[in-house]
Amino acid sequence: MKEKNPWHRPVTIIITVIGVIAIVTLVTYGIVLDAGSSHTSLYIYQWPAEKDNNTGRVEQKHHCQVAGKGISSYTATPYKAGESLISCLKEAKENIPQKMHPETPLYLGATAGMRLLKLENSSASDEVFKAVEKTLRGFPFSYQGARLLAGQEEGAFGWVTVNYLDDRLTQVSMGGFKYTSVHGNESAKGALDLGGASTQISFVSDEYNGSESPDNAVSFRLYGYDYTLYTHSFLCYGKDQALRLALSGPTAIMDPCFHKGYNETKHYAAVYDSPCVSDQKPQIVSETFIHLGGGNFTQCQEVIKSVFNFTSCRYSRCSFNGIFQPPLQGQFGAFSAYFFVMNFLNLTDTSVPLKTVMQKLSDYCATPWTQVCAYFKHDIPLKYLAEYCFSGTYILTLMMEGYNFTSETYSSIKYIQKIKNSDAGWTLGYMLNLTNMIPAEAPDSPPLTYTSYVSVVTVMAILLFVIFILILYSLWPKCNTEPKII
Numbered sequence: 128m129k130e131k132n133p134w135h136r137p138v139t140i141i142i143t144v145i146g147v148i149a150i151v152t153l154v155t156y157g158i159v160l161d162a163g164s165s166h167t168s169l170y171i172y173q174w175p176a177e178k179d180n181n182t183g184r185v186e187q188k189h190h191c192q193v194a195g196k197g198i199s200s201y202t203a204t205p206y207k208a209g210e211s212l213i214s215c216l217k218e219a220k221e222n223i224p225q226k227m228h229p230e231t232p233l234y235l236g237a238t239a240g241m242r243l244l245k246l247e248n249s250s251a252s253d254e255v256f257k258a259v260e261k262t263l264r265g266f267p268f269s270y271q272g273a274r275l276l277a278g279q280e281e282g283a284f285g286w287v288t289v290n291y292l293d294d295r296l297t298q299v300s301m302g303g304f305k306y307t308s309v310h311g312n313e314s315a316k317g318a319l320d321l322g323g324a325s326t327q328i329s330f331v332s333d334e335y336n337g338s339e340s341p342d343n344a345v346s347f348r349l350y351g352y353d354y355t356l357y358t359h360s361f362l363c364y365g366k367d368q369a370l371r372l373a374l375s376g377p378t379a380i381m382d383p384c385f386h387k388g389y390n391e392t393k394h395y396a397a398v399y400d401s402p403c404v405s406d407q408k409p410q411i412v413s414e415t416f417i418h419l420g421g422g423n424f425t426q427c428q429e430v431i432k433s434v435f436n437f438t439s440c441r442y443s444r445c446s447f448n449g450i451f452q453p454p455l456q457g458q459f460g461a462f463s464a465y466f467f468v469m470n471f472l473n474l475t476d477t478s479v480p481l482k483t484v485m486q487k488l489s490d491y492c493a494t495p496w497t498q499v500c501a502y503f504k505h506d507i508p509l510k511y512l513a514e515y516c517f518s519g520t521y522i523l524t525l526m527m528e529g530y531n532f533t534s535e536t537y538s539s540i541k542y543i544q545k546i547k548n549s550d551a552g553w554t555l556g557y558m559l560n561l562t563n564m565i566p567a568e569a570p571d572s573p574p575l576t577y578t579s580y581v582s583v584v585t586v587m588a589i590l591l592f593v594i595f596i597l598i599l600y601s602l603w604p605k606c607n608t609e610p611k612i613i
């Protein structure tokens with residue numbers, strides 16, 4: 128009887144090859160939820176499953192924006208904070224192969240919204256965290272914790288993200304294949320992050336080693352280079368809380384930062400229910416006030432300047448509110464609300480002279496509300512639309528007056544939303560840190576992107592397949608065409 132050889136079946140061969148490709152192209156995933164003050168976002172990251180030397184490049188695979196407000200707004204019904212995350216977590220399940228779920232780390236980091244809630248009502252903040260944790264544990268991922276990030280961590284991880292995605296932490300030396308970190312401070316880019324409740328500034332400066340104001344220093348060794356980062360997070364100076372600071376006081380009801388013709392009845396409670404402004408609540412009997420727009424950029428600048436305190440500084444130099452800041456150095460990436468606002472205003476080009484930028488913003492602020500509404504109301508939510516004059520003026524004032532950028536150094540800022548398809552923000556840096564994805568010493572081989580990794584592995588698999596077929600062919604019993612001598 129003829130012996131049955133399963134390898135003779137082409138289907139078996141193809142399945143084997145696909146299996147080999149599947150095994151070697153395994154991808155690792157990680158999920159980070161950014162529980163911000165205004166909303167929560169879920170990010171899925173992926174990288175080649177090449178665990179030994181952590182040289183694979185991490186990329187953002189998917190982003191899901193949780194419907195509704197930030198988790199800190201669910202104090203009356205904390206379970207709803209947990210429920211709000213379910214649809215994005217379901218999306219994450221669909222976007223990650225099922226067999227990878229149990230080994231996919233899942234993190235949640237909460238920022239300034241929860242920092243404020245903790246200040247205001249610590250037990251309410253605990254309840255929200257409990258509810259969120261319950262939901263996260265109900266999914267098949269590897270839950271790694273839900274925690275409040277310190278402002279310093281938020282700033283430092285944002286800096287890591289920007290410099291990692293921009294390939295500024297490592298550089299291939301021209302002569303060879305060895306990966307070396309050759310630049311350090313010179314190539315690093317500063318990070319400016321504007322959220323709803325806080326804002327962060329982070330950069331390396333040759334004039335800062337952490338000895339003056341050590342609370343602002345974060346030190347780490349990445350790819351063989353030591354960094355001492357200056358970072359500060361200003362609680363209450365995100366754009367939503369800054370708007371409350373600028374509005375506070377009954378005299379601010381005619382508001383130069385809103386367009387002429389803007390006329391909204393608002394509740395005092397809605398403005399003053401934040402620890403940023405609660406002590407400034409006016410003693411007024413009525414519950415509401417009428418918020419009227421004045422549309423005047425110069426006056427708006429003055430109002431905004433008044434929310435920064437420049438009177439005292441116990442260090443060699445300060446930004447504002449008595450906070451130390453070394454001299455600005457190098458290029459800066461400005462993201463989150465910096466980008467949303469300046470992109471809407473069409474003012475992201477920082478090679479345009481600052482004077483021109485201010486003139487354009489001034490013209491925009493002077494545009495009547497009816498005209499702005501008629502033009503944009505179908506594309507932009509009215510809440511955002513009403514605030515762009517304030518937000519643009521706040522951004523320029525914060526940069527120029529607060530952080531001491533000048534009309535010359537303004538061009539060192541680049542407004543960014545994404546770098547190589549990954550959003551700029553603290554989440555990627557946070558995950559890189561917690562998964563030890565950035566080695567302290569320079570690796571021997573350059574990081575591969577996911578696409579290059581898959582390409583290399585596919586080419587190798589095809590080569591193996593061809594070799595396999597050739598060997599098989601040479602061993603295959605040949606049909607003897609010559610006449611047989613019996």
Ligand SMILES: Nc1nc2c(ncn2[C@@H]2O[C@H](COP(=O)(O)OP(=O)(O)O)[C@@H](O)[C@H]2O)c(=O)[nH]1
Binds near residue numbers: 166463467471
């Ligand atoms: N114009 C505009 N503003 C946005 C958008 N998304 C968020 N914002 C606002 O930008 C600010 C910062 O948002 P985000 O970075 O998510 O801050 P967080 O919620 O404090 O983490 C908040 O005031 C948001 O309301 C957007 O798509 N367009």
